[in-house]
Amino acid sequence: MRGMVLRLAVMAIAGALVVSTPVVAQPPKLTLPDILNPVVAEGEVGRFGGTYVTTSISDPRTFNAVVAQETSSTVPLGYSFDGLVETNRISTEIEGALAESWTVSKDGRTWRFKLRKGVTWHDGAPVTADDVVFTLDAAFTKGVQSSLPDVLTIAGKPIQYKKVDQFTVEFKTEQPFGPFLRTIGFSVLPKHKLEGALKQGASEFNRTWSVATPPREIIGQGPYVMQQYVPGQRIVFLRNTKYYRVDKKGQRLPYLARLVIVVVPNLDAARLKFEAKETDFYAARPREFAEFKQKETAGNFTIFDGPPTFSTEFLVFNQNPKGISGPKLAWFQNAKFRQAVSHAVDRDAIARQVYAGRATAQFSPVSPANKFFFNPNTRRYAYDVARAEALLREAGFSKGSDGLLRDPAGNIVEFTMATNAGNTDREAIGNLVRQDLTKLGMRVTFAPEAFNTLVGKLTGTFNWEAIIIGLTGGLEPHTGQNVWRSTGSLHMWHPRQESPATDWETEIDRIFDQAAQMVDQNKRKQLYNRWQEIVAEQVPMIYFATTLTQPAVRNTLGNIRLGLGGSTADIEELYYRTPYR
């Protein structure tokens, strides 16, 4: 799940601030014999060779980048495939990757991308506009299991795309689309390798370049070439000697000769392997920070005090008349009730006890990691039992002599709160929240259950009362539309509404419509500020705490610069300082 955050961040981040300066031209400082305009890396000049070893807690599910959804697949594929553009981890700006420049028309609907000339696939064939068009053809083929069409459908119409010449592609959107650059960084696939599979139909294409395919047949254009996949054990990559990025001296990147992702059963095994110096990187959990800090010198690594994550954890009450009824529905639909609960939650205790202090209280759906869109001025709910009790009294609730809270009709306030079993953080949060709510006189049963079951209730039967769960996030609020629009299937408290049930949901729908069509990022920010205010006021989701990241990296590695979501290095610039192993 943590890895997922990174992926969404990278996917969604693109271009928050760039659209207002539509033309990006990099003056060619260096040239290569075959590539006129290579990307010049920002980091220090490193040395060549070495093997970088990292871990994954699950096997990849596919090597087909159009179909891939989980980080277990998208992370390894990210080493072998590039897109037209990508997000700079540090500045968060959009930069050209396969595309060297782009322009947008005055009406904000037509985008033209110029591809970098001389870039080749791992087998030597040139990367052209045909490949970009083919990738989209594949993604939009009915039956191909890709989420790309979900992202590239604007105002109900799929994006239009065409080849202008061998190195130019053009996109047209139905309306001006603010998050455009952030959605166009998908991995480009080679037409000459996959055309045949797509012609045989969608299900054949879904199964092409599966994990059963010999890895050397997986042809990308990214910094690393997939060399070997041993199921349940590891994925091995070798350096792409024809990559289109260079360092400041004009030497072709990447530096590392070999890259290995070792598949381990769980995070504890990943940690042991890191501490035993079998691996070079470990994304430590908040609780582990202090302990790792002490072991830094002995273990020859550095643990970084990283930026906040993009993911959120929250409590949501069911407000869906199709799922529950009677007094419970009335309580949960009452904003004062939800505000009271929010005041009763001791977020500092959660940050302290669950996350060892490596977290801060959260009140907005946007993580503070998202510096551009985060609104720090939304309503905050300090831990205040008296205030919570006052709000409940205003709403007609009263506490009897038995200490139990009753609604105006005299019903005892009792409900079941669930979360997905096995997620120890959420289980710990649930126990603390249950204690907090008991102080208000509520009778809460905390019952963790299997993830599948929980999601089945949340999105299918709607038969639940309160749930603690989390979502991954990214820089672009628009990618959360499935959660925030009243028609969304992840609009958890009341999904798939025919028309918005409340005024504030109507307003949020309008905000998401408007912000999507706006290209001026500052105006979009104003709209999303308003959205965050509404959410903080109505508290359909009661957020707990944003955790910080704490990546640990072996000191033998160079070009470590902390960036978005706790990422530590651009893979092509990473190098071994010492004579490598």
Place this chain on the structure above:
Amino acid sequence: MLRHIARRLLHLIPMLLGITLISFAIIQLSPGDFLAEARMNPVVSTETVDRMRTSFGLDQPLHIQYLRWLWNALRLDFGYSFAFQVPVIWLIGSRLMNSVLLNAVSFAVAWAIAIPLGIHAARRQYSASDNVLSFSAYLGISTPTFFSGLFLLYLAFRTGWFPIGGMTSIDHDFLPWWGKILDVAHHMVLPVLVLGVLSVAGLMRQMRANLLEVLRQDYVRTARSKGLAERAVINRHAVRNAINPLITIFGFSLGGLLGGSAILENVMGWPGIGKLIVEATIQKDLYVVMASLVIGSVTLVAGNLIADVLLVVSDPRIRYD
């Protein structure tokens, strides 16, 4: 004998039908489905999830889904994994031999140690060595796999003598053939220790009890009073008769060759089928679960059948026809 085997194989058919039908129903009746993960992803729209449901055939009525699966399974087509989009057979095949290897070696080690120890303990009942062995056996039986697995992992971490989980090192492919064998053997020491020790305890107790039972029999006394050497009495007469219950256990153990190490595989990162099946069950990757159930049932039945045949070979008194 052949008729007995044929009859047993025929029994397998209704049994497998029953097992698959019940398993299919139970998996499908529990709430939630494989698409839960996609549903919780804000980027994936409802329409995409619905399309996936259709393409997996999950929108069909249950009996149609079952019959369709059965029809394909009869032709040895076990379908595609939802999660991996590869044939279930490939997925299981990619890990099967790893589990078989681990379990077979543990099995061999366990038997090679347990049988002589059991004989030793029975011959010197209530001696100091018997007491020590009994005590260790109780300890071995009562220690859960995941605990001893974790303990040994920690030991490997502290001492650095053994790799931390896995089956091969990252440089495995650069090694000569004998280096590859040593590499796997090095990775196997700890898991074999866990699995082997666990079954040594049980087997040893079983062997000891059987042998004690046999040693009390009249024919043993007769053999001894004839002046037969003690070694011959034990090995040729007593052990041979004491071994029958162990053959039955052997049959059952064959069924465990595939799935017997599931927990340990998860603890130690052994890339076996057990880990795959546990994950598939949690994710409700339907066809992977179904195929592994079929394989598990078939190997269990086959194991019992082999045990029956071995019993006939070992004990002339047993006849099935």
